Amino acid sequence: MSAMKFCRECNNILYPRExxxxxxxxxxxxxxxxxxxxxxxxxYRNEVHHTAxxxxxxxxxxxxxPTLPRTKSVKCAVCGHPEAVFxxxxxxxxxxxxxxxxxxxxxxxxxxRD
Numbered sequence: 001m002s003a004m005k006f007c008r009e010c011n012n013i014l015y016p017r018e019x020x021x022x023x024x025x026x027x028x029x030x031x032x033x034x035x036x037x038x039x040x041x042x043x044y045r046n047e048v049h050h051t052a053x054x055x056x057x058x059x060x061x062x063x064x065x066p067t068l069p070r071t072k073s074v075k076c077a078v079c080g081h082p083e084a085v086f087x088x089x090x091x092x093x094x095x096x097x098x099x100x101x102x103x104x105x106x107x108x109x110x111x112x113r114d
Contacts, residue, residue, distance in 0.1 A: 009034045062087075063104045074101055077112065081105035 005014040007029035014027035016038065028035035062068065068085045075082050083104040088097040099114035 005036075007032060007034045062102050063106065063109065070104065071101075076103040076105065076108060076110050078110040079103060079105050079108040081108060 005027045006012065007014055009032045010029060012029055012031045014029055014034075014036070017026045017028040017035065018024075019026050025038040025041050026035045027038055063085050065085065068087055070083055070085055072083050074084050074086075076084065081103050084101040085104060086099060086101045088099055090097060101112050101114065103110040
C-alpha cells in the first residue's frame with residue numbers, strides 16, 4: 001500500500017495528478033508549484049458503505065440541543081407533546097431541503113418531516 005506523500009517545499013499533502021502530455025502520474029502540491037513523478041501508478045480508493053439507518057440517523061439528543069430552534073406550533077402525533085425542535089436537511093433521493101421535526105418529550109423523541 002502506498003503511503004501519503006508530502007511536499008518537500010511546504011509540507012502539505014501531495015495529491016495525484018495526471019500529466020496528459022507526458023502520460024505520467026504525478027503527485028502535486030495544491031499550495032505551491034512542487035510536483036514529483038509517482039513511483040507507483042496505482043491510486044487507491046476507499047469506499048465506505050453505509051446502511052440506510054446511518055444515512056437517515058438523527059441523534060436522539062437533538063431535542064436537547066440549545067442551538068436548534070424550537071416551535072410550539074406543531075404537536076407530536078405519537079405523544080401529543082406541544083413542542084418540537086426543527087431543522088433543515090437534504091432528504092435521501094430528493095432535491096432541495098426538507099424541514100425535519102423532533103419531539104421535545106424526552107420519553108418520545110418521535111421524528112417527522114414537513
